[in-house]
Amino acid sequence: MKRDKYRAPAKAAPGTRLTTSAMIASIAGEGQRTAPAPFGHALARLAQQRPEIVGLTADLAKYTDLHVFAQAYPERFFQMGMAEQVLMGAAAGFAREGFIPFATTYAVFASRRAYDFIAMAIAEEGLPVRICCALPGLTTGYGPSHQATEDLAIFRGLPNMTIIDPCDAHEISQIVPAIADHPGPVYLRLLRGxxxxVLDEYGYEFKLGRAQMLREGKEALVISAGFMTMRALEAAEALRRDGIGLAVLHSPTIKPLDAEAILAACRVEGRAVIVAENHTINGGLGEAVAGLLLREGVRPALFRQVALPDEFLDAGALPTLHDRYGISTAAMAARIREWVG
Incomplete structure (x- = not known):
């Protein structure tokens, strides 16, 4: 096992124009409030009081914001190289020895390359490894090799795995300490950079396993996770001007679902139910909610999904791709207007 001290990237020379790669493009809109590297800063803060926390990555410290932790605690940072299976095996070993490992990579690499190691070394043993993965869903323009559009479907079928899809920097900062003492493995879809x-404006506090209503509306209910909650809130404002009331129920914990809150919200008579997620239409939050409603005999006036199509997606600029695949605010509002207007 190789352990390297994190080396900060060289600074650009004066007068050099800095460019942003499609790999680390932000999903923030123009003029929107942002916070830098919320995961890395939250982990570094927590590690001040928790010496058993260690951070591991597969050559992706900078691109998962783990470099913030690495700079603060180089002796507790482990660079495993481009070997995701080794990364997960090492994280399992740390957990067995009483450490709290936070292992970071890209979502595609964890779900596709390292799945069997996660299943056998971590999930079957119920070990408290936090698998924190950047580039979930359509958050990069680099095409199918880096777009983890099916990761929720893959991990939802894995016993013992808790799955979380946060909306924003405010929530990520709260999730890190919340999952530190969780007794089993956690898969966290990570927004970085x-x-x-968004959620601080709603007085939101993350609670593991709980969904929370952010706003009420009569005509339709959106159940959402990840940055699609941000899009749902924006769509709700646009639709309000058209006389359409849109309720937004944020469900960051994909597994286990908050069945009580979801069922209560879906039992409102005459209200359409729409599930919005940054994931393929197959196997994610939408199908989890649909299965819950079917098993409990709850039949909303209308059930629809805002999700990515069942196909490998194109490469390109994120705003263009979000419009093309129906998960931009404008596209989402247009579809809801068509369904319930």
């Missing part, structure tokens, strides 16, 4: 700030 300049992450939007």
């Amino acid at each position: 300049q992450v939007p700030l």
